[in-house]
Amino acid sequence: MLQNSKEKRTYDAIVIGSGASGGWAAKELTEKGLKTLVLERGRMVRHVEDYPTASKAPWEFEFRGTVPIEKRSGLGGGRWLREETLHWAMADDEQPIIEEKPFRWFRGYHVGGKSLLWARATQRWSDYDFEGPARDGFAVDWPIRYKDLEPWLDYVETFAGIAGSRDGLPELPDSIVQPGFELSCIENHYKEQLKKNYGNRHLIQGRCAHLTDPQEIHRQQGRYKCQNQGMCNRGCVYGGYFSANASTLPWAEKTGNLTIRPDAVVESILYDESKGRAVGVRIIDRHSKEAMEFYAKIIFVNASTIASNAILLNSKSSRFPNGLGNDNGLMGKFLACHNYRGKGNATFEGYFDKATAGRHAGHAYVPRFRNVFKQETDFLRGYSIGMSGGRGLGSDTSMIGHELRDNLLNQKYGNWHLAAWMQGETVPIESNHMRLSTDQTDKYGIPKIILSVEWKDNDDKMTADFIEQQTEMYEKAGFTNIKVEDSHAAPGSDIHEMGGVRMGKDPKTSLLNKWNQLHSCKNVFVTDGASFTSTSTQNPTLMFMAITARAANHAVEELNKRNL
Secondary structure, eight states, X not given: OHHHXXXXXXXXXXXXXXXXXXXXXXXXXXXXTOOEEEEOSSBOOOTTTTOTTTTOOGGGSTTTTOOXXXXXXXXXXXXXXXXXXXXXXXXXXXXXXEESSOOOOOOOOBTTGGGGTSOOBOOOOOHHHHTHHHHHOSSOOOSOOHHHHHHHHHHHHHHHOOEEOOOOBTTBOOOOOEEOOOOOHHHHHHXXXXXXXXXXXXXXXXXXXXXXXXXXXXXXXXXXXXXXXXXGGGOXXXXXXXXXXXXXXXXXXXXXXXXXXXXXXXXXXXXXXXXXEEEEEEEEETTTOOEEEEXXXXXXXXXXXXXXXXXXXXXXXXXXXXXXTOTTSOTTEEEEOEEOOEEEEEEEOOOTTOOOOSOOSOOEEEOOOSSSSSOOSSSSSOEEEEEEEEOOEEXXXXXXXXXXXXXXXXXEEOOEEEEEEEEEEOOOOTTSEEEEEEEEEOTTSOEEEEEEOOOOHHHHHHHHHHHHHHHHHHHHTTOEEEEEEEOOXXXXXXXXXXXXXXXXXXXXXXXXXXXXXXXXXXXXXEOSGGGOSOOOSSOSHHHHHHHHHHHHHHHHHHHHTTOO
């Protein structure tokens, strides 16, 4: 009976996490014929049927989206405490953490993970990004370069569907794109002014994972053109934007080789001393609190950066007393994210014969222009800038009575406005780390995560440069009412955590090889943000997906060669 039970819990591959990278691991492994188990600590979310607020109008909510105080009880605060997105909110007691220093950690604990919640920006990295650590000596050299990922980026973009333009910029390699979302007249004005005043600064259509011209591969997924509803974070019934739920997971399910187990909180990865490899995963059932073990030949860790670090650190054995693969003691260290502290707004008097109407899912984007081709500032690396402009209707509400009523009923167009937000590359520092508590556990008996990450002098200098440069760019483009400032937001506010289980060439200074395998446990692959050596200035999710597809195909090849 025990043997039969173990056989039923044995698969060819286990994937921990069901988000953007976990979904790709599942797709690639199942397509190659591997019976694959996907473990997700949150609840099941089925595409379409589990998007309860999709396409609802404001008046269809009792309080137009505001959540009554009694409904907020026991839920973590933040961006999901609106009626439209309350179904994504996480309970306070689900995974309490210890903030040694202020940190905002956003999680997506449900099937599909943060692929249902992401901003969908998909800029490629270039060799200027991969070579950053080698040039300035901070972090360790990446074991791969752009050419290693280029075919996999083509592969992932073709399947996912990316809207944007081909811009011919060496610092931002072109993607395989469908038509992008048109820039507004104010964004085009700013674009021309950048070209006129600087030459080497470019405003382009931000590339994003939306279908604007669905191809046969997308129709086979059951996905349709983006409807520009602007309600993406509720879940998209059209599959207009890429998510694991709309794309990779159902694709994997069609193979007949996929099993998804929600409500499975992963405690650790099991290591067999005699075999010299990992043999399975131990979970805690979220409802019953029952411990259970599943077994497989290869294991992909895609729980999201911080959770992936925590699982590996908690996977202890005689061979690995400090965590699976953690021979050098570097696991959990060199955590980094993006610096979103810089924010800017300005208005423009002109183009009064034009206005914006409706919605669209795109935004404008200024690729990194600092320290790209040479070191030119007193800080390392650089920042990109997201931008969005428009002209909306508004009312003067400074009066009362009949005048206030009339103004509210007869709104007028104001001036054009253009918002900017910084996305800076943080340099990984060893002191920025996470570790597990030795004396506090959560309700599942798993050690609590301690987060100790703070901004450094390089981040402060970069933010100051953004404020100076963005102010100057607004001024030269003829904008007024300029306000550019440091929000002083805590690390983690960008939702782009990376590092802790970084790739590298040397097992003494890194945890993973160029194929995302743990140096000292080759059948465990880490392909989410935890594997990243540096952060670049671009959004990372596209790179997570491409690295995962590459590693999964390598894993199958190695398995077939009996090397795993």
